[in-house]
Amino acid sequence: MGTLSLAGLCLPALAFKIDAGSTDLALSLDTTVRYNAAMRTKDQEPALMRKFGIGGGDSLFDKNELALSRLDLYSEFDLAYKGNLGLRISASAWYDHNFPDRNPNVVTSSSYPGNEFNGYVKRYYQGPSAEFLDAFAWGNFKLGSTELNLKAGRLAWLPGEFLMSNGNGLSYSMAPADGQKGDLSPGASAKETALPIAQLAATWQLSPELTLLGQTTLEFRSSRISEGGTFFNAQGDTVLRGPGFVVPGTVRRIDAFEGEKGDIGVGLKWTPPWSDGAFSAWYRKFDDKNPSWPNQIYATAFISPAPGVTLPQGTARAVYAKDIELIGVAYNGVLASWSTGFELNRRRNMPLNTTGLYGSIPRATVNDPTLEGARGDTWHALVSGVRTLNKNPLFDSGVIVLQLDYTRLEKITKNAAMFNGAASGVANRCVDNEVLRGCSTKDALSIGAVFTPTWQQVFPSMDISMPLVALYGLKGVAAAQNTSMVPEKSYLFKGGARLEWVIGRMKHQFDLAYTTRGGPTGVLPGQTALTHTGLANFRDRNYVSFTYQTAF
Structure with a gap:
C-alpha cells in the first residue's frame, strides 16, 4: 500500500544555508540520504503462487530473501529574494543493486516476455537513475489591501484535511502520486511521493477572513503504482507500464488512453473570527491521474490453446477517466483536544469499478469516450484527527492519528453493464458473497x-x-475507483521501533518495522478452490524492513 502518507513521521531536513553575500537574497540546499532494506519473512503460499495475476510478484522473492536494498537521495534548492520572489527546484536519485533483471521463479505464465523486466521497471526499481521533481517560480504581490501569491511551473499542491490518503478528499487527483516510491522507500516524505505537475496556482488573501484559491494544469501526468510482477505490487501482475502482456502470449499491452491538460480548481477559504477553525469550499473539473480501468481489452479474435479453454487475442491498455467534476466542503478546527478535519464532496462522472471484456471492436472506435468503462455519481467523506499525549507512566509523549473514510454510489450514469457490482443489472453477477x-x-x-x-x-x-500503523475495512468494497480504501475485513498492520540520534547538527534516524496484510478467504458456491480477496491476496508477503536516513 503506497497510499499511506503521514505528516510528522519522517525525518525533517536540516537546511544548509548558502551565503549569497546579500541580506536580500536567501539560498538553501537540503539533502536527505536514505537507505531501505526489506526481507520477506513468510513462505510463499502455493495457491497464491499459482494464481493468475498474483503469482508473478509473489514468486519474485522467497522467504528470508532480500526483497529491497535501495539507496535514495533527495535534494531541494530554494531561492528567495526579499521574501517576495523565489524559485524552488528538487530532484531525487536511487539505486537498488538487489533488484533482478528477470524473474526466473514465476510459476504461472509471465506477463513479461521471456520473464525479462522492461526498461521502465529497470529504471525505477533497479537504477541507478534520477529525475527532477519540483521546478517552479513563485511571487508575493500586494494588490491594494490584498495579498496575492502566484506559483508557476511543476509543483504538487494538495489542500485538504486528509492525514493518510486523499482518495475521498477534495484534492483527489489534484496531483499525481508516486506509489512506487511510497512502497520502495518507506521513509519518503510527502514532498517526495506527490509528483509535481506543470500548473499555475494562486492564493489570494482578500481579507483576514477570506482567501481565494485557484489552479489550472498545463500538462497531464499520471500517477505511478508498483508495477505488476514486482514484490510490492497490490494491483495485479498485469499493470501498468512494465508488463508486456495482460493475458500472457495473447493480449499485448499498448500505450494508455491518458487524460489531457486543462484541469481547473477554484476554492474559497473562510476563517471567521468567532470560530477556532476554518471552512472551505471547492469546485474542480479534472482528468483522473490514476488509471480508472487498468486493463481495457480489445479482443480482435479468440483462440483455444487447449480443449475447452478460450482466450482473447488482441491488445489492452489502461484508461484514464476524463472530465470528472467535484464540488465539496471542508472544515478544520479543535474539538475536545483533537485537531480535527472533515471533508465532504460529490463527484460527477466518476470512474467506477469496471469489469468485463469487449468483443470485436473496430480500430476506428478506439478513442470513443463510451469505451471508458462504467461511470457514475458518487459521494465521498473523510474525518481526520490528531491528538498529542502528554507524559504519563508509560511514555514521555505520544501522538494518535485517525482517519475514517466513507464513499457511497449514488447512481451509475454510463456503461452500467460493465460495473463490477450487483447494481450493474447483469444477471448472476455479484448475486451473493459480494x-x-x-x-x-x-x-x-x-x-x-x-x-x-x-x-x-x-x-x-x-x-x-514506536510507530504503530493499522488499516482496516469496516464495510463493503468501494464502488468508485482509486479511493485507496481497504476492502471489508481486509487489514494492514505495520509496527516497529524508531531511534533518533542527534550528533552535532546531524540527526540520524533508524527504523525497524514489520508489515503484514490479510483479508477474507472462503469457498464460493459451486467451487472447490479457496478464494482470496482484498489484501488476502498478499497475506504471504509479510516482510521486515529497515530504514536509515539523515539530512544535511
Missing part, C-alpha cells in the same frame, strides 16, 4: 490509525519511539 467475490457495494467504510509513543533522552541525545 465482498469475497471482490464486487463493489453501494456503501464502503474504512479506518486508519497511527499511534506513536515516544521515550525521550533514553540515552544522551537519543529518543526512541
